[in-house]
Amino acid sequence: MKTIVIIDYGLGNLRSVQKAFEHAGARVSISNNVREIRNADGLVLPGVGAFYDGMVQLQEIKYAIYDVVNDDKPLLGICLGMQMLLTESEEGGRNKGLGIIQGQAIRFPKSKFKVPHIGWNSLDFKDANSFLRNIDDHSYVYFVHSYYAKTSPEYTVATCTYGLEFAAIIKNKKGNVIGTQYHPEKSGDVGLQMIQNFLLRC
DSSP states (O other): OOEEEEEOSSOSOHHHHHHHHHHTTOEEEEEOOHHHHHHOSEEEEOOOSOHHHHHHHHTTTHHHHHHHHHTTOOEEEETHHHHTTEEEEOTTSSEEOOOSEEEEEEEOOSSSSOSSEEEEEEOEEOSOOGGGTTOOTTOEEEEEESEEEEOOGGGEEEEEESSSEEEEEEEOSSSOEEEESSOGGGSHHHHHHHHHHHHHHO
8 A cells, every 4th residue: 555645834734635535545644754755655735824834834845845756756736735836926925836837826816706716616627637537527626715826738737717717737747746726635526536546646
């Protein structure tokens, strides 16, 4: 059985993510230990909170994350964890991200649509990615966010529309890194299937 490490950096609903992965059949460890992160078969970078605070907490372990990615092991970033995969964010000023995927996290503009974007919304598939195996296009998933990823089509696996079209699933060039703006662990059977698909890559 493969070991999945959920990165504990002080932000995020770690237990709900852990339960979802265990339900999908994974052996899960929650850790901020550099050695455990490097030895993982796959990593999950969860997140609920502010971009700047998250990046501060990641400073001591970010190089271990880079090592895992460079070894072609799978990494899944969720919500804030997805945004921290990007080059930068405008949240709280202009702050650098991990730079694993080129792009920016940008706040939704003022409009008739309430911010944060909270609730169920549908995906529009842009890429035949294994993360979407056995999932129907336009499936609904659960979002909670005020910022969205602005990135190029080559990094976009699926989009969602909330006043504007934004990247809901992103990937790196190698394809071993996936980021979801929504919470798969809160997205019912669809989210569970995505987690199982991620585990197959591990």
